[in-house]
Structure formats: structure tokens, C-alpha cells
Amino acid sequence: MATHQPQRGPRVRRLADRLTARYRTPIEPQYDQGRRSWTLRWYDGPTVGTVRTALERSGPDAAQVLARRDLTTRALVLAALRETRAGAMHRSVGSWGQRYHLEQVLADQAYPDRPNSPREAAMLERLLQAATADSGRRPVPDENRAFDLIARDGIAWLLPSEHLAGPGDHESLALQPLEYLTARYATGVHRTAWETALVTMPVRTAVAAAQADPAPTPEAARAALGLLPTLRAQLAGEIDRAQEQLSRAIPS
Known part of the structure; x- marks a missing residue:
């Protein structure tokens, strides 16, 4: 079967297109010449288990395709916010330990980059902005800086409003x-x-x-x-x- 891997390319690409449409997440097929195997890769989106199940149901040929999900900085920082609020982020383990912990937390979580509320979305955007350096042509948030900021300053400073909620305020943005x-x-x-x-x-x-x-x-x-x-x-x-x-x- 391995000797025919490159010839399977069109079928794997069609499969990737179907899964992209189904899960509304760009899923890209990649061929590893050294391992002589195909891998479907994507960011955030569905879990690896979900895609693996879909591959196995697509027939024995598709079941041999590997699946790999990578996490964006947005997903990791959002998880850090939630874990900090839950008291589960530990500054002493360092950034690599924090990232490993977050990856384990998110392993079975679909679409981990999606906030659960307007307040959480606003807090996430504030943190990403604070963790982004001004230098560079295309500045991007630094997840380690985001971890450091919430470890040092907590998360209350990220709240989108300091005002008491009134009749005309969105209840999740203003303070109760x-x-x-x-x-x-x-x-x-x-x-x-x-x-x-x-x-x-x-x-x-x-x-x-x-x-x-x-x-x-x-x-x-x-x-x-x-x-x-x-x-x-x-x-x-x-x-x-x-x-x-x-x-x-x-x-x-």
C-alpha cells in the first residue's frame, strides 16, 4: 500500500475538501515523503478523534490517513484565561509546562478558539492585544507573554467594562x-x-x-x-x- 501513496493524492484531497465543508475548518492534506504517508492537518476546529472517526467511516483506504490538529495562539490564550479563572494555571511550571497543560486540557475540546460569551470574547481580545509587540511588519500575539501577563496581573483588568450594568447594557459586558x-x-x-x-x-x-x-x-x-x-x-x-x-x- 505504501508504494501507492502518491497516487492516492487526489482521493485524499477530495476527502480533505469534504471534511473542510463538514466541519467548516480548512483541512489540508500533506504527504510525508520520508514516512510515505498522508496526513490531514488543521488548526483548532474539530478534535482529532472526530476526524479519525470520519476517516474510519470513509473506508479502509481513508482509515490509513493520519490526522493532526494544531492549536493557534488564540485557542491557547483563551484556554489560559479559563484555566486561570478555574485556579488551574501554575506559574511555577514555566511557559512550556503551561503550554503542555493547556494542550492536554484542549485535546478533547472542539473549536477551542471560540469564546463562550461576549464578555469572554472581549477579555480575550484585550489580552491578545496586550501580548502583541508593536514591532514588526505583521505583529502577532506572543502566547508566553500572555501567560506571563495573567500570571502577574490576573484577569480582572481584562474586563470590558467597569460600570454597573443598567437597563440598556449588555448583561455580560457591564458588571453585575x-x-x-x-x-x-x-x-x-x-x-x-x-x-x-x-x-x-x-x-x-x-x-x-x-x-x-x-x-x-x-x-x-x-x-x-x-x-x-x-x-x-x-x-x-x-x-x-x-x-x-x-x-x-x-x-x-
């Missing part, structure tokens, strides 16, 4: 009340958690911080007032649980 109060008032571990992973303060802590502010902004006041129903429900739940627990200690 608890996010706004956390961004404004968080200190200590709460500040670290917000900057590195967008973890918000407890509702009671956030409202108390706004209440203790001698001159809260109108947005801070609106955010705190908007959280009062949630805080009231939490406190009522705590009171009910305390009453139930303590009542059990009293003989009938």
Missing part, C-alpha cells in the same frame, strides 16, 4: 451588582480572588462595604440596594436554621 461592589471595595484575600479569578465577595460583605463608605457613588448605592433582597433571603434562611437547630435542644 456583586461584581461592581467587589471590584470597588474588595481588599485582602477578596481582592486577590477577584483580580485573579473574578471571584466575588460574599453578599453581606459587599453590602457592608458600601454601607461603610462615607460617600458611596450612585452606582455603588444602586448595586448595594439591588443586593438587599438576596441578603434578606440569606439572613432569613440563617435565622430559620438557627431556630430549628436550637429548638431541637429544648425538651418537648
